Amino acid sequence: MIRFEEDPHPRRLKLIGVYVAVLALAFVLAGGVFAAYGVGPWEAYRTLLEGTLGDSQGLAEVLRRTIPLLLIGSGLTLAFRVRFFNIGAEGQLLLGAVASGAVALFLPASALSLPLMFLAGAVAGGLWALPAAWLRARMDVNEILTTLMLNAVAGYLVIYLVGGPWRGEQVQGYTYTDAFPEAVWLPLLGQTLVHWPTLVLGVILAGVLQVLLTRTPLGYALRVVGESPRAARYAGMPISRVVLLTGLLSGGAAGLAGAGEVAGIHHRLLEPAQISIGYGFTAIIVAWLARGHPALVLLTAPLMGLILAGGDLLKISLNMPFRIIDVFSGLILLCLIAGESLSRYRVRWGT
Amino acid sequence: MTEEVLQALLRALSFGTPLLLATLGGIINERAGVVNLGVEGMMAVGALAAFGLASGSGAWEWAVGLAALVGALAALVHGFVTLTLRANTYVSGLALSLLGLGVSGLLGKPYEGAFLFESAPELPFTLAAGGLAVLLWGFLFFTRPGLVLRSVGENPAAADALGIPVLAVRYLAVAFGGALAGVAGAFLSLAYQPAWTDGMTAGLGWIAVALVIFSGWHPLRAVLGAVFFGLLYYLQFRLQSQSQVPTELFAAMPYLLVVGVLALAGVRRSRGAAPAALGRSYQRGER
Numbered sequence: 001m002i003r004f005e006e007d008p009h010p011r012r013l014k015l016i017g018v019y020v021a022v023l024a025l026a027f028v029l030a031g032g033v034f035a036a037y038g039v040g041p042w043e044a045y046r047t048l049l050e051g052t053l054g055d056s057q058g059l060a061e062v063l064r065r066t067i068p069l070l071l072i073g074s075g076l077t078l079a080f081r082v083r084f085f086n087i088g089a090e091g092q093l094l095l096g097a098v099a100s101g102a103v104a105l106f107l108p109a110s111a112l113s114l115p116l117m118f119l120a121g122a123v124a125g126g127l128w129a130l131p132a133a134w135l136r137a138r139m140d141v142n143e144i145l146t147t148l149m150l151n152a153v154a155g156y157l158v159i160y161l162v163g164g165p166w167r168g169e170q171v172q173g174y175t176y177t178d179a180f181p182e183a184v185w186l187p188l189l190g191q192t193l194v195h196w197p198t199l200v201l202g203v204i205l206a207g208v209l210q211v212l213l214t215r216t217p218l219g220y221a222l223r224v225v226g227e228s229p230r231a232a233r234y235a236g237m238p239i240s241r242v243v244l245l246t247g248l249l250s251g252g253a254a255g256l257a258g259a260g261e262v263a264g265i266h267h268r269l270l271e272p273a274q275i276s277i278g279y280g281f282t283a284i285i286v287a288w289l290a291r292g293h294p295a296l297v298l299l300t301a302p303l304m305g306l307i308l309a310g311g312d313l314l315k316i317s318l319n320m321p322f323r324i325i326d327v328f329s330g331l332i333l334l335c336l337i338a339g340e341s342l343s344r345y346r347v348r349w350g351t
Numbered sequence: 352m353t354e355e356v357l358q359a360l361l362r363a364l365s366f367g368t369p370l371l372l373a374t375l376g377g378i379i380n381e382r383a384g385v386v387n388l389g390v391e392g393m394m395a396v397g398a399l400a401a402f403g404l405a406s407g408s409g410a411w412e413w414a415v416g417l418a419a420l421v422g423a424l425a426a427l428v429h430g431f432v433t434l435t436l437r438a439n440t441y442v443s444g445l446a447l448s449l450l451g452l453g454v455s456g457l458l459g460k461p462y463e464g465a466f467l468f469e470s471a472p473e474l475p476f477t478l479a480a481g482g483l484a485v486l487l488w489g490f491l492f493f494t495r496p497g498l499v500l501r502s503v504g505e506n507p508a509a510a511d512a513l514g515i516p517v518l519a520v521r522y523l524a525v526a527f528g529g530a531l532a533g534v535a536g537a538f539l540s541l542a543y544q545p546a547w548t549d550g551m552t553a554g555l556g557w558i559a560v561a562l563v564i565f566s567g568w569h570p571l572r573a574v575l576g577a578v579f580f581g582l583l584y585y586l587q588f589r590l591q592s593q594s595q596v597p598t599e600l601f602a603a604m605p606y607l608l609v610v611g612v613l614a615l616a617g618v619r620r621s622r623g624a625a626p627a628a629l630g631r632s633y634q635r636g637e638r
Contacts, residue, residue: 033454135614141614144388145609153607323457330452334447338438341437
């Protein structure tokens with residue numbers, strides 16, 4: 001007879017073992033889906049690895065995908081720590097892109113333009129998360145549903161803007177804005193699409209949030225509210241305010257990512273699916289893998305960046321649909337949460 | 352004029368059919384205490400499975416059956432992860448949605464843009480959905496198994512003490528919800544637009560998730576909700592060409608409404624008819 005027994009403090013080695021095992025399982029299962037599609041799993045994974053890690057341009061693509069994941073992911077670790085399940089990073093990113101686009105398109109370009117774009121992006125992203133955080137804090141409304149719905153609304157807002165009032169004057173038949181003035185284009189790393197200032201910003205943010213979480217009174221409040229709301233209430237901690245602040249911070253981080261994407265790569269506002277290839281959803285996995293430590297995102301973001309870049313590669317070189325990314329994401333997410341449950345238990349044989 | 356109103360109502364019923372099917376499935380799920388956010392994904396795999404079979408054999412009745420089966424199997428993945436492994440319900444549902452969209456998009460590539468020569472009629476689906484709503488209402492509130500199902504969602508510990516197999520009931524409810532989501536997908540790919548395109552579920556699954564709350568977990572009120580949202584979808588297409596209001600606003604309306612509905616449900620505080628143990632995993636001996 002197999003019995004499961006609670007193991008509240010699993011050892012680090014066991015944790016690593018479980019995570020490696022479930023990730024491997026996810027890749028095996030994804031391989032099965034590839035086989036059903038008619039592509040050999042070995043061929044798929046070889047293409048994925050050779051075209052990313054085995055090639056400098058491929059590595060740059062991984063890095064480029066890592067940038068938004070780093071920003072969004074470190075914000076989300078904070079949110080998940082408070083058990084505020086912000087699933088709306090995709091929409092918050094889009095709002096960040098819209099606000100920074102507004103700065104680039106409608107304000108005269110100056111030395112202040114770029115910082116202003118990032119600031120506007122962060123504020124807009126944070127504000128887009130605020131209604132969900134407020135409803136959750138004040139009325140106990142499920143934030144997963146509200147943030148998800150706001151994703152769709154943000155998408156339609158962008159579609160409206162780029163096809164309507166903000167549609168470019170020089171573009172014919174296309175739905176995007178005019179290009180931003182060159183003064184607000186972020187510098188790139190050599191011949192790649194790696195907008196390094198945003199990358200630096202992401203690394204700094206992960207570090208700052210880690211310090212905030214572990215070394216400040218606010219971080220302490222945050223951890224208590226997440227781990228034991230009851231204890232937080234007894235201690236007189238302002239729970240609602242902590243939740244609101246977490247919403248603002250995680251949304252703001254996603255907004256920064258949106259600003260980085262349009263200022264660094266696209267240089268204009270365009271259709272939602274072109275601004276983000278599901279960064280907001282992939283970042284959920286990034287944050288989940290990091291188990292609530294913003295600094296660990298420095299490892300997990302590149303891992304998922306590899307999968308996003310690899311998915312692109314499979315799409316192009318093996319002519320697969322873009323949905324392979326969703327297959328990877330869904331499987332990894334499922335295996336991860338299953339693994340998390342498993343790691344909290346010990347298997348005992350006998351009665 | 353009256354003809355136009357009638358026409359609008361008929362289209363609203365048609366739009367509302369997949370919503371109602373998926374919502375009824377969600378109500379049964381949640382009455383047993385399980386939240387499944389994977390509706391969109393289950394609909395997508397159901398739609399593809401049905402289309403695949405129908406485009407081969409042509410028998411849409413079998414295709415609907417297959418969609419139900421595939422939807423139920425997908426739901427059982429969620430069941431295993433959340434009920435047996437007791438992992439986070441919401442994340443699991445989200446993952447199932449991603450996975451369903453991903454797998455259907457991938458395996459559906461050979462069918463992309465293909466259409467059925469002979470579409471299935473819409474009316475049987477609509478009638479069946481309406482009939483099912485009445486049936487489930489009777490089941491939930493006037494039969495013993497219905498009482499058992501609700502008790503599992505309200506107070507699993509008490510139900511367990513009475514000898515009800517909580518886990519089994521929840522598994523059944525989850526499978527049923529998945530089957531209905533699969534059929535909702537089949538309606539889309541067999542009858543509504545007898546074709547397969549990636550992403551044809553177009554967010555309907557998410558609306559259904561919200562409709563479950565909107566309906567107060569009540570099958571008959573779900574009919575009203577489905578018709579209402581159906582009307583909203585109809586207006587979105589109808590007013591596309593002849594309105595000053597941007598169509599994107601209409602498209603965003605269902606999602607905004609859902610947020611509004613959730614906020615209202617929050618205001619009522621009493622949490623209405625929400626099953627007390629909703630979204631909580633159950634293990635004997637734990638409170």
